Amino acid sequence: MSTKRRVGQTILYIVLILIAIYTLFPVAFLIINAFKPQAEIVGSPLAFPKTWNFSYIANAADQIHFFKALGITLLVTVISVALLVIVSSLAAWVMVRNKNKFSSVLLLMFTAAMLIPFQAVMYPLLNLFEGIYLKNLTGLILMYGGFGLSLSVFLYHGFIKSVPASIEEAAVIDGANIFQLFFRVVFPLLKSTTATVIILNAMWIWNDYLLPFLVIGNGEVRTLTLELYFAKMTSGQYGNPWELIFPAVFVSIIPIIVVFLFLQKYIVKGVSDGAIKA
Incomplete structure (x- = not known):
């Protein structure tokens, strides 16, 4: 048995x-080519650079207006994720603690909404927001808050079901109001699920291209993905400017990778807690 187990582990x-x-x-392919000139990328894309030239990184950061775009992307991501965390956790908590037909139907609606592709509601939604003068950065944040709500509510709902109601009853007896009850008693217990919601939504919003392109387009206010696109379009009229594309993508993904590395230990636990208990 021990030999079979070792063979199985080796194969695994x-x-x-x-x-x-x-x-x-x-x-690895991205990092290697982020420090190469155009000719070297085209000639030997899998080879290490002959010299690690950081001027390509600096040039790419300048071309995509990195710090301005980073600030805009960070603003959109942080506000959208904060909105998602607060609204979805409160909604899930209320649905769990009020067990009736309405809350059950509401949960089914949130779950079913995850199956509706964005492309199916894209143009009606854009027309609606344009009619109420929200086809701007504020409207973009509200759209992200709406589209990310279904999955976030689903994850929170599954975990909150495992939180004993007796903890909340004891807090009420001690004189806690509804806001103190949620934010001081319930919400701290949702740390792993909250980290999962933050990671999943932050990575999606940070890397998204289609929604910012449709909502804010080619204006003065651009996210990192829009800056990457328009920099490529401006510089790539006669081919692909790889010595710009690779370093620009590299500097754009660094912030979200850092966030993921800090919170990665919570993601598997949060998904399992939220999905299995649902």
């Missing part, structure tokens, strides 16, 4: 190593 490790290589290869 080999499979996991191959999956890791397959997953990390695009990141």
Whole structure:
């Protein structure tokens, strides 16, 4: 049995190593080519750069107006995720603690909304927001808050069901009002699920291109993905400017990778707690 177990573990490790290589290869390919000139990228894309030239990184940051776009993207991401966390956690808590037909139907509606693709409601939604003068940065934040609500409510709902109601009853007896009850008693218990909601939505909003392009377009206010697109369109009239594209993408993904590395230990636990208990 021990020999079979060792063989099984060896096969498992080999499979996991191959999956890791397959997953990390695009990141390694990006980093390697972010420090190369155009000719070297085209001639030997898989080779390490002959010299690690950081001028390409600096040039790309300047071309995409990195710090301005970073501030705008950070503003949109932080406000949208904060809105999602507060609204979805409160909604899930109310639905769990008020067990009736309405809350059950409401949960089913949130769950079903996850199956509706954005493209199905894209043009009606844009026309609506344009009619109420919200086809701007504020409207973009509200759209993100709406589209991310279904999954966030689903995850919170599953975990809150495991929180004993007796804890809340004791807080009420001690004189806590409804806001103190939620934000001081219930919400701190949702740390792992909150981290998962933050990671999933922040990565989606940070990397999204279609919604910002449709809502704010080619204006003075652009997110990082829009800056990448328009920089490529401006510089790539006669081909792909790889010495701009690779370093620009590299500097754009660094902030969200840092956030993911700090919160990654919560994501699996949060997803399992929210989904399995649902």
